[in-house]
Amino acid sequence: MTGSTYRAALICALALGALSAPCARANAPDAAASAPRSANKDSMPAIRYPATRALPLIEEKFGESIADPYRWLENDVRTDKEVEAWVGAQNRVTDAYLATLPGREILRARMRALFDYARYSVPRKAGGRIFHLFNTGLQNQSPLYVREGAEGAPRLLIDPNGFARDGATALAEWEPSPDGRRLVYAVQDGGTDWRTVHVLDVDSGAVLPDRVDWVKFSRLEWDRAGEGFFYSRFPAPEKGREFLGADLGHAVYYHRLGTDQSADRLVYRTPDHPKWNHSAQVTDDGAWLVITTSEGTDPRYAVTVIDLADPKWKPRRLVSGLDHEWRLVGSVASRMWFITDRDAPRGRLVTLDAARRRAAPVEVVAQRADTLAGASMIGRRIILAYMSKAQSVAELVELDGRFVGPVPLPGIGTAAGFGGKAGDPETFFSFSGFTTPGTIYRFNTDTGAIAEFARPRLAFDPEDYEEEQLFYASKDGTKVPMFVVRKKALARTRTPAPTLLYGYGGFNIPLTPGYSATRMAWLEQGGVIAVANLRGGGEFGREWHDAGRLANKQNVFDDFIAAGEYLIDNAYTGAGQLAIEGRSNGGLLVGAVVNQRPDLFAAALPAVGVMDMLRFDQFTAGRYWVDDYGYPDKEADFKILRGYSPYHNIRPGVDYPAILVTTADTDDRVVPGHSFKYAAALQAAQIGPKPHLIRIETRAGHGSGKPVDKLIAEYADSYAFLAHWTGLEVTPK
Numbered sequence: 120m121t122g123s124t125y126r127a128a129l130i131c132a133l134a135l136g137a138l139s140a141p142c143a144r145a146n147a148p149d150a151a152a153s154a155p156r157s158a159n160k161d162s163m164p165a166i167r168y169p170a171t172r173a174l175p176l177i178e179e180k181f182g183e184s185i186a187d188p189y190r191w192l193e194n195d196v197r198t199d200k201e202v203e204a205w206v207g208a209q210n211r212v213t214d215a216y217l218a219t220l221p222g223r224e225i226l227r228a229r230m231r232a233l234f235d236y237a238r239y240s241v242p243r244k245a246g247g248r249i250f251h252l253f254n255t256g257l258q259n260q261s262p263l264y265v266r267e268g269a270e271g272a273p274r275l276l277i278d279p280n281g282f283a284r285d286g287a288t289a290l291a292e293w294e295p296s297p298d299g300r301r302l303v304y305a306v307q308d309g310g311t312d313w314r315t316v317h318v319l320d321v322d323s324g325a326v327l328p329d330r331v332d333w334v335k336f337s338r339l340e341w342d343r344a345g346e347g348f349f350y351s352r353f354p355a356p357e358k359g360r361e362f363l364g365a366d367l368g369h370a371v372y373y374h375r376l377g378t379d380q381s382a383d384r385l386v387y388r389t390p391d392h393p394k395w396n397h398s399a400q401v402t403d404d405g406a407w408l409v410i411t412t413s414e415g416t417d418p419r420y421a422v423t424v425i426d427l428a429d430p431k432w433k434p435r436r437l438v439s440g441l442d443h444e445w446r447l448v449g450s451v452a453s454r455m456w457f458i459t460d461r462d463a464p465r466g467r468l469v470t471l472d473a474a475r476r477r478a479a480p481v482e483v484v485a486q487r488a489d490t491l492a493g494a495s496m497i498g499r500r501i502i503l504a505y506m507s508k509a510q511s512v513a514e515l516v517e518l519d520g521r522f523v524g525p526v527p528l529p530g531i532g533t534a535a536g537f538g539g540k541a542g543d544p545e546t547f548f549s550f551s552g553f554t555t556p557g558t559i560y561r562f563n564t565d566t567g568a569i570a571e572f573a574r575p576r577l578a579f580d581p582e583d584y585e586e587e588q589l590f591y592a593s594k595d596g597t598k599v600p601m602f603v604v605r606k607k608a609l610a611r612t613r614t615p616a617p618t619l620l621y622g623y624g625g626f627n628i629p630l631t632p633g634y635s636a637t638r639m640a641w642l643e644q645g646g647v648i649a650v651a652n653l654r655g656g657g658e659f660g661r662e663w664h665d666a667g668r669l670a671n672k673q674n675v676f677d678d679f680i681a682a683g684e685y686l687i688d689n690a691y692t693g694a695g696q697l698a699i700e701g702r703s704n705g706g707l708l709v710g711a712v713v714n715q716r717p718d719l720f721a722a723a724l725p726a727v728g729v730m731d732m733l734r735f736d737q738f739t740a741g742r743y744w745v746d747d748y749g750y751p752d753k754e755a756d757f758k759i760l761r762g763y764s765p766y767h768n769i770r771p772g773v774d775y776p777a778i779l780v781t782t783a784d785t786d787d788r789v790v791p792g793h794s795f796k797y798a799a800a801l802q803a804a805q806i807g808p809k810p811h812l813i814r815i816e817t818r819a820g821h822g823s824g825k826p827v828d829k830l831i832a833e834y835a836d837s838y839a840f841l842a843h844w845t846g847l848e849v850t851p852k
Contacts, residue, residue: 169208193792222849227835233636241536246299259286259826289824296345310820343405347375362787415746418444449496465660466491483520498544533631591685594677617845618692624653624675625704637834651682700724710765722844730797732764774807788821
């Protein structure tokens with residue numbers, strides 16, 4: 120992963136991003152309309168799973184015999200006809216089953232209504248112009264608009280809905296030039312992590328001839344004059360391995376407008392360290408290029424600076440080693456402000472002088488009890504964003520760290536944004552909660568004035584719901600926070616109800632309150648949503664993360680199991696009413712706890728999960744994850760990974776919950792072979808009569824860029840599956 124840039128992608132796509140559904144399913148026949156809502160789930164017809172060829176493949180590793188009968192399912196569906204046929208056969212069986220589920224069409228219609236509201240991204244300012252995304256509600260992709268000032272009328276710049284007929288090609292990263300006259304933007308096709316970069320003239324709306332390929336895990340950063348931009352890329356991959364090969368050889372380049380990519384200037388690379396990734400950032404004054412280097416997913420970086428006034432662009436190391444987090448906040452001349460966890464596991468604000476060799480950091484704001492989640496230099500001041508018990512708190516300080524006052528956030532929830540420039544006191548941010556979609560606010564750091572910029576109109580009343588944060592004891596006594604959301608009427612009667620428990624627990628990523636139209640459909644039906652802030656996440660700084668990774672990974676599973684037990688013991692839900700969901704690392708979480716406590720859960724949704732812990736580092740971005748998981752080729756790590764790998768620990772002879780595995784056949788972040796092999800192993804094992812199915816998306820990746828219609832189809836299927844197996848009665852609203 121590539122430092123802060125890849126972590127941003129990870130937060131969005133792995134932890135929070137929704138999964139998609141194939142276009143064909145959007146119009147698939149549905150037997151739900153004629154099926155009685157009270158259908159007995161135990162009387163469902165038996166499923167005939169497709170036959171899956173099993174290889175007699177056994178390897179010896181550190182004295183253990185490891186069977187891998189379904190390794191052939193790791194092959195790319197684009198080039199392997201047998202894998203392609205297997206995917207088709209599995210989807211036909213899954214589609215036929217899902218068509219029998221009561222309430223699927225009701226959920227689909229209600230999710231569509233809940234998605235149908237106007238929503239904005241956090242605006243960005245450049246050259247007196249304001250740029251932002253805006254979706255009228257059901258557009259598959261959000262178009263990009265520009266305004267001449269905050270009060271100006273929006274003008275359409277880019278409509279990604281015209282990129283592809285199926286809506287699966289998305290506008291990814293974008294950045295206006297400092298004068299607002301040009302815009303560099305990336306296109307993401309079919310959910311891949313690869314990007315193709317283009318440039319647009321803002322005045323005319325014309326797309327310029329410039330094109331840059333093989334960009335991945337990259338910022339797009341303009342030079343001061345707006346004559347070109349910096350980006351990060353990998354070498355062109357071997358043909359046929361574009362979506363499977365390991366990511367190696369990341370480098371920073373500069374593209375001058377009007378030239379071919381072949382003429383791009385190589386700015387920085389580390390050929391002696393092909394696993395290192397590099398993310399480049401230009402300071403607000405355009406004077407310095409700051410390159411953050413990382414090797415894995417941990418926020419452990421080296422920092423290199425380049426004086427852009429020097430035509431040689433000679434790099435100089437500012438922070439050596441890959442030991443601590445260093446996140447650029449802003450700069451004045453050669454003085455740079457960083458967030459770091461050096462000598463401060465919950466983060467502090469320091470300065471470094473880029474013009475001085477071996478400069479020692481000078482503390483500006485010391486570590487405190489809450490975790491310092493982010494900071495922005497806006498105007499002549501700095502906004503500090505803290506995470507307090509997994510909720511947002513923000514304050515304003517002078518450049519020397521003196522406290523000015525709190526940023527008046529609207530309530531309990533999650534704030535995001537606060538981008539801007541030194542010299543301009545105005546910034547924008549969004550604020551959301553579990554039952555409140557993001558409202559956009561303007562904030563002036565000079566005056567402290569705050570005003571609404573855009574508020575969504577909703578198809579429900581948030582006042583009908585209660586958001587509660589509680590702390591429960593895990594297996595070792597550690598207190599773990601959990602959010603629980605349900606109707607107020609349900610909370611008053613304390614009636615156990617079908618509950619969906621969500622978790623992630625990894626990569627220093629926090630789960631904070633955020634709105635989801637699909638979850639709202641579950642809540643409206645009388646279900647409960649619970650989100651557990653497991654160890655391994657970033658809610659309480661480095662110690663919380665360390666307590667849930669490597670040799671401590673079992674703590675994450677114990678935390679999630681304890682969350683389920685707490686919900687049952689305290690009458691939030693009942694036996695046979697608890698479902699679990701997780702994506703990516705969270706899919707691993709679901710697979711592991713189902714193996715360890717199959718009796719606890721009625722149903723499970725492991726999505727785009729890392730399921731083979733002995734081979735995860737063999738593909739695309741998998742090599743980065745050793746920071747959290749360890750190295751499969753090291754004996755000590757292998758023993759731990761072997762002990763919880765979902766694919767290798769399925770327990771024949773034990774009744775399992777109903778399981779719907781979801782993935783995408785072209786996911787190049789967590790390759791779908793993980794889910795293919797896991798589903799094949801589930802279906803081959805004698806683990807009871809409940810269904811163990813896989814739903815495989817087409818023309819989609821790991822999470823980002825998925826069109827709205829596919830999201831709705833995906834979650835209507837998934838939550839109808841959970842409703843059926845937890846006893847949630849779905850009725851029209």
